[in-house]
Amino acid sequence: MTISLNHTIVPAVDNEAAARFLADVLGLEYGGLHPVARHFAQLRINDQLTLDYMTVPEPTGHHLAFDVDPATFDAAVAHLxxxxxxxxxxxxTHTNGRVDERHPLGGRGVYFADPSGNLYELISPS
Known part of the structure; x- marks a missing residue:
């Protein structure tokens, strides 16, 4: 059996603002509220994965790391x-304005947080 992650719930102060934030950084299109569970702001990352943002009064930030191609990495850093x-x-050190040119998992890395305290990590081959 193949196992893959289908979706994860991401806490946020404002679910739609958080989904739009990451969509803008990654160059994705925010599609709106979940078609059935309308309390989730759904962001499709790829064919297999969605992030379902949920508004909560006091969100505890998560760390989400993504492997991205070099063009997506460069565009995301330019957007930031x-x-x-x-x-x-x-x-x-996710606020020092630098890019890690020797990421421990190989290639380059950058970290950034959304207004709810979720920490995102992008990793790209050199």
Whole structure:
């Protein structure tokens, strides 16, 4: 049996704002509220995975890491810089404005947080 992740729930102060934030950084299209469970703002990451953002009063941030191709990585870093969004080269230094050119998992890495405290990590081959 093949196992793959179908979706995960991501807590947020404002579910739609959080989904739009990541969609903008990654160059994805935010499709709106979940068609059945309308309390989730659903962001399709790829054919297999959606992030379902749920508004909660006091969200506890999650760490979500994505492997991305070099073009997506470059576009995401450009978006972060163009919009003066804090980003950095490590989970504890995610606001230092740097990109990790020697990510421990290979290639380059960048970290950034959304307004709800979710920490995103992008990893791309060099």
């Amino acid at each position: 810089r163009e919009h003066d969004l804090p980003h950095g080269d490590g989970p504890g």
